[in-house]
Amino acid sequence: xxxxxxxxxxxxxxxxxxxxxxxxxxxxxxxxxxxxxxxxxxxxxxxxxxxxxxxxxxxxxxxxxxxxxxxxxxxxxxxxxxxxxxxxxxxxxxxxxxxxxxxxxxxxxxxxxxxxxxxxxxxxxxxxxxxxxxxxxxxxxxxxxxxxxxxxxxxxxxxxxxxxxxxxxxxxxxxxxxxxxxxxxxxxxxxxxxxxxxxxxxxxxxxxxxxxxxxxxxxxxxxxxxxxxxxxxxxxxxxxxxxxxxxxxxxxxxxxxxxxxxxxxxxxxxxxxxxx
Amino acid sequence: xxxxxxxxxxxxxxxxxxxxxxxxxxxxxxxxxxxxxxxxxxxxxxxxxxxxxxxxxxxxxxxxxxxxxxxxxxxxxxxxxxxxxxxxxxxxxxxxxxxxxxxxxxxxxxxxxxxxxxxxxxxxxxxxxxxxxxxxxxxxxxxxxxxxxxxxxxxxxxxxxxxxxxxxxxxxxxxxxxxxxxxxxxxxxxxxxxxxxxxxxxxxxxxxxxxxxxxxxxxxxxxxxxxxxxxxxxxxxxxxxxxxxxxxxxxxxxxxxxxxxxxxxxxxxxxxxxxx
Numbered sequence: 001x002x003x004x005x006x007x008x009x010x011x012x013x014x015x016x017x018x019x020x021x022x023x024x025x026x027x028x029x030x031x032x033x034x035x036x037x038x039x040x041x042x043x044x045x046x047x048x049x050x051x052x053x054x055x056x057x058x059x060x061x062x063x064x065x066x067x068x069x070x071x072x073x074x075x076x077x078x079x080x081x082x083x084x085x086x087x088x089x090x091x092x093x094x095x096x097x098x099x100x101x102x103x104x105x106x107x108x109x110x111x112x113x114x115x116x117x118x119x120x121x122x123x124x125x126x127x128x129x130x131x132x133x134x135x136x137x138x139x140x141x142x143x144x145x146x147x148x149x150x151x152x153x154x155x156x157x158x159x160x161x162x163x164x165x166x167x168x169x170x171x172x173x174x175x176x177x178x179x180x181x182x183x184x185x186x187x188x189x190x191x192x193x194x195x196x197x198x199x200x201x202x203x204x205x206x207x208x209x210x211x212x213x214x215x216x217x218x219x220x221x222x223x224x225x226x227x228x229x230x231x232x233x234x235x236x237x238x239x240x241x242x243x244x245x246x247x248x249x250x251x252x253x254x255x256x257x258x259x260x261x262x263x264x265x266x267x268x269x270x271x272x273x274x275x276x
Numbered sequence: 277x278x279x280x281x282x283x284x285x286x287x288x289x290x291x292x293x294x295x296x297x298x299x300x301x302x303x304x305x306x307x308x309x310x311x312x313x314x315x316x317x318x319x320x321x322x323x324x325x326x327x328x329x330x331x332x333x334x335x336x337x338x339x340x341x342x343x344x345x346x347x348x349x350x351x352x353x354x355x356x357x358x359x360x361x362x363x364x365x366x367x368x369x370x371x372x373x374x375x376x377x378x379x380x381x382x383x384x385x386x387x388x389x390x391x392x393x394x395x396x397x398x399x400x401x402x403x404x405x406x407x408x409x410x411x412x413x414x415x416x417x418x419x420x421x422x423x424x425x426x427x428x429x430x431x432x433x434x435x436x437x438x439x440x441x442x443x444x445x446x447x448x449x450x451x452x453x454x455x456x457x458x459x460x461x462x463x464x465x466x467x468x469x470x471x472x473x474x475x476x477x478x479x480x481x482x483x484x485x486x487x488x489x490x491x492x493x494x495x496x497x498x499x500x501x502x503x504x505x506x507x508x509x510x511x512x513x514x515x516x517x518x519x520x521x522x523x524x525x526x527x528x529x530x531x532x533x534x535x536x537x538x539x540x541x542x543x544x545x546x547x548x549x550x551x552x
Contacts, residue, residue: 118541122531134544154468154536156432157545164547181467181502188464191457192430226457255398260430261552265394268410269433271440272548276537 006142011169012039012241013200015219015232020051020206021063027072030089031079039085039241041140043171043200046090046117046150047101052175053206053213057099060127064094068111073104081109086140088147088200090173098129103147103173105138112138118158121151123211137165143246146195150174153182153189153199157272163193164261168249172199176216183218187226194224194260195249203235224248282418287445288315288517289476291495291508296327296482297339303348306365307355315361315517317416319447319476322366322393322426323377328451329482329489333375336403340370344387349380357385362416364423364476366449374405379423379449381414388414394434397427413441419522422471426450429458429465429475433548439469440537444525448475452492459494463502470500470536471525479511500524 014034018026026049034042046052049072050063067073076087086107093102093114101117101124116131117124135158138145146162148170153159159170170189176182176199183199190197203217220231221242229242252260290310294302302325310318322328325348326339343349352363362383369378369390377393377400392407393400411434414421422438424446429435435446446465452458452475459475466473479493493510497518505518528536 118544119539120533122533125533130541132544134541151534154530155540156436156464156468157540157542157548160432161545161547164550164552184460184502185464185467188432188461191461192432226460254430257396257398257401258427263395264431264433264551265406265410266433266549266551268394268408269437269549271437272433273542273545274440275540275542276440 007247008243008245009041009143010039010241010243011041011196011198011221012037012239013043013198013219013221014239015200015217015237016045016048016202017204017237018048018051018202020053020208023049023063023072026050027075031075033237033239037239037241041086041088041145041169042239043173043198044087044089045200045202046173046175047092048089048173048202049091051206053208053211054127055209057127060092060099061094064092064099066095067093067102067104067114073106073111076104076106077109077111080106084108088171088173090149099127100131101128101149103149103171105145105147107140112140115147115149117149117152119152119155135161137162137167144168146170148172150176153185156189156192159189159193159195163195167195168246169196169198172197174199174201176201177213179216180218183220186220186222190222190224191226192260194252194254196224196244197222203237283523284519284521285317285419286315286517286519287317287472287474287497288313288515289319289474289495289497290515291476291493291513292321292324292478293480293513294324294327294478296329296484299325299339299348302326303351307351309513309515313515313517317362317364317421317445318515319449319474320363320365321476321478322379322449322451323368324365324449324478325367327482329484329487330403331485333403336368336375337370340368340375342371343369343378343380343390349382349387352380352382353385353387356382360384364447364449366425375403376407377404377425379425379447381421381423383416388416391423391425393425393428395428395431411437413438413443420444422446424448426452429461432465432468435465435469435471439471443471444522445472445474448473450475450477452477453489455492456494459496462496462498466498466500467502468536470528470530472500472520473498479513
């Protein structure tokens with residue numbers, strides 16, 4: 001399918017409504033829904049197999065898996081091999097004593113890598129360990145992929161580092177709860193880096209242990225020129241894809257005089273690495 | 277007027293339609309219009325006194341001024357003293373052999389500083405010298421102000437460095453020509469840094485030397501929670517202001533667990549200073 005001479009690929013998202021804790025059912029439902037769309041790359045939400053609103057770290061641990069080896073990753077690898085495509089999907093990773101809010105990159109039967117969420121949101125700080133490996137770019141033969149998860153959106157450095165390292169598409173598995181913030185900000189992430197972004201959010205309400213969370217849906221694919229190429233409503237369960245022209249993400253010129261990356265005046269940005 | 281114990285200040289923009297090259301008339305018209313609004317801080321557009329669509333560097337030079345000393349800065353200083361307020365306004369600065377696309381900060385009769393545009397857009401690279409002094413924060417007693425000019429918006433590092441250095445309000449004098457890009461992206465600049473942003477754009481069409489530019493108006497004030505507090509249409513000449521609560525920009529907590537600045541994982545951002 002993917003060929004290094006190709007300029008066009010199909011990228012998509014799956015907007016889901018998982019049932020908390022029902023891992024097998026959630027995975028099978030996601031696989032079934034994913035077959036409704038023909039695509040080279042499909043982004044699934046954050047924690048798509050478990051749900052999000054954990055009571056405590058013990059519950060996180062019970063629903064966690066090793067990567068590779070766990071049943072969710074294995075299932076995604078099998079499906080990706082059969083369909084000669086790539087999944088990016090969020091799940092709880094267990095590694096020694098740590099629990100990560102992770103996303104696997106499963107491409108045509110091969111585990112290309114795991115991204116462990118760097119910026120934890122709200123109670124995630126109690127439930128998960130923060131990722132320590134930073135932001136990685138995966139070379140998928142015909143294009144380069146970066147991954148951020150949900151709240152990473154608010155830190156422009158995350159997408160920036162990925163784009164500077166060559167990412168042409170940024171996958172953004174999410175369980176967004178703040179009304180519309182991320183969806184709007186991802187327009188900026190796309191245009192400021194001249195990359196495509198694919199936000200895969202979930203929908204529905206989870207009420208557990210007195211905590212009620214409503215997920216905002218509105219998954220979207222955004223172009224390097226800030227156009228919303230495909231999007232979902234706030235409530236539907238749906239898969240969508242769009243045929244993107246990778247040349248637009250490879251060409252950083254926004255005017256004949258302005259290459260967005262060459263124009264960066266990095267000597268004037270040094271304060272950006274100060275840790276407050 | 278301004279007092280270090282104050283939490284509220286009024287900030288505003290003036291959206292203008294200057295006539296190319298008619299400096300005195302443009303300055304007087306801007307001063308006249310500015311009196312329609314009562315505000316502590318008023319942002320005027322980029323190159324508000326000259327217009328934007330220069331034919332060549334010679335023309336830029338002819339319309340340039342020294343700062344301080346030039347008539348535009350002097351006029352703004354006088355007016356700012358009389359009204360005990362602060363102007364941020366764009367004009368061409370001449371300094372030795374250099375010509376900068378600059379913005380003055382004129383506060384209650386005092387020239388607080390000059391920002392020289394760092395990221396030049398399109399033909400500005402032929403017309404101006406790029407600023408070499410970086411991004412500065414001005415302490416205006418009751419609040420801290422940063423300045424970026426127009427195309428600086430697309431580089432998240434500019435607003436980021438200002439916010440990390442304490443800016444609570446980011447002034448954004450502009451002559452925007454790309455449809456709506458900057459106005460949308462400034463929503464991200466506000467929320468990702470938890471600052472107020474004030475974009476002062478101009479309107480109208482300038483056709484000179486075969487080059488036609490339409491300026492997009494839609495000046496706006498954005499809150500740290502991504503709300504558009506005040507805005508103008510694409511064509512009107514208007515001054516607007518809004519009473520902002522500075523405490524919101526001083527408090528970087530977006531959830532009880534998440535201080536946006538303390539949460540930054542700067543060791544994982546090191547690639548951001550690589551110059552391509």
